[in-house]
Amino acid sequence: HGxxxxxxxxxxxxxxxxxxxxxxxxxxxxxxxxxxxxxxxxVVSAVTVMASQDNFQAQPTDIYIATLQKSGTTWxxxxxxxxxxxxxxxxxxxxxHPLQILNPHRCVPFVEIEALHRLPTYVDGHSPRLFSTxxxxxxxxxxxxxxxxxxxxxxxxxxxxxxxLFYYANRLRDxxxxxxxxxxxxxxFTKGVIPxxxxxxxxxxxxxxxxERPKEILFLTYEDMQKDTVNNVKRxxxxxxxxxxxxxxxxxxxxxxxxLCSFETLKDVNKHGVVNKGFPNDVFFRKGKIGDWTNHxxxxxxxxxxxxxxxxxxxLDISF
Ligand code: A3P
Numbered sequence: 001h002g003x004x005x006x007x008x009x010x011x012x013x014x015x016x017x018x019x020x021x022x023x024x025x026x027x028x029x030x031x032x033x034x035x036x037x038x039x040x041x042x043v044v045s046a047v048t049v050m051a052s053q054d055n056f057q058a059q060p061t062d063i064y065i066a067t068l069q070k071s072g073t074t075w076x077x078x079x080x081x082x083x084x085x086x087x088x089x090x091x092x093x094x095x096x097h098p099l100q101i102l103n104p105h106r107c108v109p110f111v112e113i114e115a116l117h118r119l120p121t122y123v124d125g126h127s128p129r130l131f132s133t134x135x136x137x138x139x140x141x142x143x144x145x146x147x148x149x150x151x152x153x154x155x156x157x158x159x160x161x162x163x164x165l166f167y168y169a170n171r172l173r174d175x176x177x178x179x180x181x182x183x184x185x186x187x188x189f190t191k192g193v194i195p196x197x198x199x200x201x202x203x204x205x206x207x208x209x210x211x212e213r214p215k216e217i218l219f220l221t222y223e224d225m226q227k228d229t230v231n232n233v234k235r236x237x238x239x240x241x242x243x244x245x246x247x248x249x250x251x252x253x254x255x256x257x258x259x260l261c262s263f264e265t266l267k268d269v270n271k272h273g274v275v276n277k278g279f280p281n282d283v284f285f286r287k288g289k290i291g292d293w294t295n296h297x298x299x300x301x302x303x304x305x306x307x308x309x310x311x312x313x314x315x316l317d318i319s320f
Contacts, residue, residue: 004116005043012047019046022193025169028177030193036136036202039195044069044134048112052135055115058143063240064151065108065132068202069195070164071156072222074284076236077132078104078261080152083237084130091256099260103270103281108132111141128241134196137205148216152236153206156222157320158199159293159305162189164286166296171283186301190308200312207316223320226290229258263288
């Protein structure tokens with residue numbers, strides 16, 4: 001991706017230099033583009049969002065998994081891929097299933113990365129095309145909304161997102177900018193200064209859109225998925241247009257998919273190797289639990305985030 005990124009950087013250089021800046025989580029800077037913060041020089045960045053908006057063409061049968069990072073992207077990618085392809089890749093021959101060999105991020109491409117490719121991932125009228133994106137709702141390429149494409153959004157308790165992002169960023173940060181302390185990470189998070197942030201605006205954008213367009217947008221939470229995986233996987237399958245039949249349910253197909261995509265299974269498959277340069281496979285699998293924030297936030301920090309969340313999500317029915 002390096003060369004393609006460098007070309008894009010040149011093309012959008014002028015646009016980038018005029019944007020407000022803050023200290024980055026992965027690279028030196030974040031840029032404020034269309035009211036959200038984006039890393040300056042990674043594959044999911046202000047530049048690749050601009051390129052997606054200019055070049056990406058959605059098709060009506062496309063399906064998009066939209067998330068703010070660390071909210072359950074990898075999990076929903078694996079589940080959606082396994083659900084949609086279950087007649088091609090049989091869950092009863094598990095050892096040859098792509099998810100037993102490849103990282104979920106290799107099975108479901110990011111729109112932002114697709115914009116870098118000269119050759120498309122999907123060819124010959126492949127349908128449905130399954131993509132993921134971190135873009136805020138208001139920044140999605142116009143054709144995604146105009147074509148009425150289906151979008152699955154998953155959100156997660158902001159405190160667990162903060163903890164997850166803190167570890168993730170420290171593993172992937174440019175060496176030249178040193179490590180983040182948890183206090184610094186907390187400060188930046190509360191100010192909304194995280195990649196794809198403010199957190200609350202990203203979530204609210206999709207939440208409101210899902211209320212307006214329930215047939216096209218499914219709003220899930222990481223916590224619901226954890227507490228009742230089976231029923232949420234069934235809901236997901238229905239929304240994707242691949243509901244489980246009675247026979248499949250009787251044969252335990254739902255449970256097989258849940259197991260194939262479980263944290264334990266995927267963590268084991270992804271112990272070694274890389275998704276692409278700079279992204280080790282194992283970086284996407286840390287603890288996979290609800291509530292690790294209790295091991296990291298002081299009472300004061302926790303109260304502070306509760307207060308912000310209460311104000312920002314006032315009137316919304318989101319519980320973690
Ligand atoms: P933790 O850092 O709290 O462990 P994303 O995929 O959006 O980047 O989110 C990563 C978070 O989801 C990490 O959280 C990771 O461990 C967790 N995760 C990854 N795969 C999972 C799975 N199959 N089931 C549940 N959680 C998973």
